[in-house]
Amino acid sequence: MSANSNPNNEAAMQELRKLLFEKESVRLDELEKLLLDQKLHAQEVAKVLAEAVDIRNQQDEELGKSLAPTIEKSIKESIAKDPKSLSDALFPVMGPAIRKSINNSIAEMLQSLNQTLENSFSAQGLKWRLEALRTGKPFAEVVMLNTLVYRVEQVFLIHKETGLLxxxxxxxxxxxxxxxxxxxxxxxxxxxxxxxxSGSTDQGIENLRMGDLEVIIESGPGSVLAVVCRGNTPRSFNEKIQETIEHIQQTFNKELKDFNGDTEPFLGLDEYLQPLLVSDFKGDDDKKKKKSPIKAILVVALILIAFLGWWGLEEAEQQQAQANWDKYISRLQTEEGIVISNIQEDEQGYTILGLRDPLSIDPYSLLSEYHIDSKVNFLMQPYHALQEPLILKRVAQLLQPPKSIQLSMNHGTLTISGVASNTWLSQAEKAALYVAGVENVDSSQVSVLSSVFETPQNDDIKLDNSLSSQPKKTIHRNKRKIVKKASDSDILKRAIKLLNPPPTIEMIYAKGVLYVSGKASKSWIAFARENFDKIAEVESFNTSNFTSKGIQ
Amino acid sequence: MIQKKICVLGAAGVGKTSLTAQFVYSKFSDKYLSSMGVKIDKKVIDIDNTQVNLMIWDVHGEEKYKKIPTSYLRGSSGILMVIDGTRPDTVTVAKDIHQRVRDELEEVPIIYLLNKSDLQDAWSIHDGLIQELESSNRPVFLTSAKTGTNVENSFTAIAKAML
Known part of the structure; x- marks a missing residue:
């Protein structure tokens, strides 16, 4: 018979178990309850949580990693639920950080703007504008690159607490x-x-400035970096200092904390600080050194060019003056009535010696024609030149012929032509022979006026006594015509004879006026106009009824 | 090289600046002391073949209305506390300062200098005080900035105590 089948047995077994394992049973129940009851479980964990986190943190970084997503999620949820609480919590941290960042940006902007304004309208500014166009960089950047002149003179890394270097x-x-x-x-x-x-504890001095000397101070938790600069440092340099101190703080955190006055562990800092010891890429000194020789060369070159130019100009002027003088002298030598025997040159100018016919051209009047500024002194002896043009001039001066008379010279023979009074002609024939160079007088072409009213303009012919000489040859008067006081018809006949008008022309003479009408060629009209006054007593020429054929 | 910051403290007129001047070559003039309340000098001394660069902060004297700024004490590795041997009241001031140093700094060596030891006639410090200080493990030097007595010894002693 099995135990299961017998209820009495079962009950007895229960009783037996109860008697034997009552304590264990109660404990098992409690344990079961503990395992199943979440609340009690949490209470147990809470007792050891802090210690557990501590222990795990010391072992590795896993806890942080595993918590990160949860924390991110909770922050997100917190902000979504009520942004104010978190912003309140962050305010003391965010405020200074944002302020610092904004200050930096504004200072950077102002610096750039100031420089841009200062340089926009200068010659330098134009140069930089061209550079900006050429390189495609923004103008402000070009200005920055060209103007930021600074030099870092010293870098101090100071232990914050002790002030030791x-x-x-x-x-x-x-x-x-x-x-x-x-x-x-x-x-x-x-x-x-x-x-x-009374500055607040988290704020330190960031900048000390004296003239163009500036001490930029950046503080880390354990160290202070002080950089002494001369000139204008770009804002980006401050960032560089900040990065450096952060880097140092990170690398030497432990050494800084445990610093006991021994600077040995910090010898390796050189490599961090060396990059800060920069001088500006376009130093003033370099510029000066490069520029000065160029300037000097330019100045010397300019002086040389000016001197050569002046010298060349002087030389050219002198040559020009010499050429002008030579031309002037050769002109004088070809001029009739002037003979040059000697030319002297001294500091005062030129002296020309020689002979000059008083009737020849005035040599002074030619000076301006040849642009001669030098002083020229003429020591010329007077003489009578025997060139025919001068003889003719002398004859004309002596005879004072009326307008109706023309004089010409040819191989020593003076030819007189035209209309003149008998008195003038006979005096002239004699007087002309007294002029040196006149060997014969030919007056065969002269028409003589015999009227008592008709007198030559000059009756008295004065002989040049100094040059008077005996007449050399006889006077040819064989062909001379004696003209009496003529009637109108005679004058008309003379006119017809002299002017030889074509048949189409009709001429009438009355009271000194020759009236001409009809048709004639232009050449004849011109001839008639030129010659009508050669007809004695004709004073004017009336052509009011004239019609020109216009053809020869 | 080891560098150490030490502060020379005490009541006004006890001879701190004169003691320091006896010991160092000064770069800065005393005007810093009156304007900024501190003047800093340095001296390199040799302690058992170790070069120690002492940065000596000569802080202005403590007065009733002009307390020593605690920020100047920060980072000090040793203190020279100066008492004027002819003025017993400077002992009280020194004890006051001592207390503040203890509050501000961790345990640092402090040496007491009873200065103006050349003025024997006016001397008014009892031997009891010296014994009291020495018994509480505070070394005492009788110094004279005027004659130079014990000046170098006291600076060397503080340097040794700091190492």
């Missing part, structure tokens, strides 16, 4: 000696300003 770099080794005192003093100054003006 951890590392120092400078462009001038002589500054190294007292760097530790400067470092301490800088710290004291910071403390002094901080205490005096």
């Amino acid at each position: 951890l590392q120092h770099l400078s462009f001038d080794p002589s500054l190294d000696e007292d760097a530790d005192i400067v470092s301490s003093m800088l710290t004291a100054v910071q403390d002094f300003i901080h205490d005096s003006f």
